[in-house]
Amino acid sequence: MNSPPPAIQQLTAPSSSQNSARIKWNKRYLCNTDSSPAFEPALVLLEYAHLLPGSGRALEVACGLGGNTLFLARRMFEVDAWDISDVAIGRLIQRAGQEKLAITAETRDVLRHPPAPKCYDVIVVSRFLERAMIPNLIQALRPKGLIFYQTFIKDKDPCVGPKNPAYLLGENELLTLFSRLKVVLYREEGQLGDCHQGLRNEAMLVAQNW
Ligand SMILES: C[S@@+](CC[C@H](N)C(=O)[O-])C[C@H]1O[C@@H](n2cnc3c(N)ncnc32)[C@H](O)[C@@H]1O
Numbered sequence: 528m529n530s531p532p533p534a535i536q537q538l539t540a541p542s543s544s545q546n547s548a549r550i551k552w553n554k555r556y557l558c559n560t561d562s563s564p565a566f567e568p569a570l571v572l573l574e575y576a577h578l579l580p581g582s583g584r585a586l587e588v589a590c591g592l593g594g595n596t597l598f599l600a601r602r603m604f605e606v607d608a609w610d611i612s613d614v615a616i617g618r619l620i621q622r623a624g625q626e627k628l629a630i631t632a633e634t635r636d637v638l639r640h641p642p643a644p645k646c647y648d649v650i651v652v653s654r655f656l657e658r659a660m661i662p663n664l665i666q667a668l669r670p671k672g673l674i675f676y677q678t679f680i681k682d683k684d685p686c687v688g689p690k691n692p693a694y695l696l697g698e699n700e701l702l703t704l705f706s707r708l709k710v711v712l713y714r715e716e717g718q719l720g721d722c723h724q725g726l727r728n729e730a731m732l733v734a735q736n737w
Pocket residue numbers: 548552565569588589590591592593594609610611612615635636637638652653654655
């Protein structure tokens with residue numbers, strides 16, 4: 528496929544909290560190697576890809592290295608990918624360029640600059656939780672649009688994922704946060720039964736706009 532080069536856009540005038548988040552995440556991505564598994568899509572997208580429409584406009588919020596973005600772009604979605612880390616966005620653009628995938632990647636604070644209403648057929652969020660922007664994500668879906676969400680839960684192995692409880696989901700919380708949508712699937716297994724099997728440490732949801 529002959530595609531235009533991936534686009535990047537730097538929004539102006541970052542605030543000091545935006546700067547500190549950017550610096551923190553840039554440091555983490557600079558420590559990452561190119562073979563990092565973070566170029567992989569989240570399980571919620573990988574296992575439930577059969578729920579995706581055949582084409583459309585997609586957004587990955589807080590994309591990091593953009594495993595979900597690359598996955599969607601390979602399936603010919605028109606993908607916007609946003610993250611506060613310019614290092615992560617730079618690496619994503621490089622990877623997309625190597626694969627000749629057309630994506631639009633932006634260094635962007637999604638809290639200050641949430642998506643506009645009714646723009647996307649698919650939105651993906653993995654390992655990022657900012658409850659305040661959930662209403663913006665719901666509004667950003669087009670009619671029948673889908674959200675794929677996967678992130679850490681409180682009932683997890685303490686050695687895995689963030690320690691700050693503000694970034695961890697409570698029981699059934701994704702169901703509550705997206706209660707305005709039609710739930711297609713929800714998985715949260717916590718520490719139930721044999722923890723060597725199943726989905727541990729995270730919850731996942733796919734939900735559809737009416
Ligand atoms: C744990 S990483 C997850 C990255 C990716 N979604 C994944 O699953 O591999 C969290 C990401 O959120 C980004 N992030 C944190 N605050 C943000 C904000 N306000 N706006 C945009 N991105 C943000 C970080 O730069 C980081 O890439």
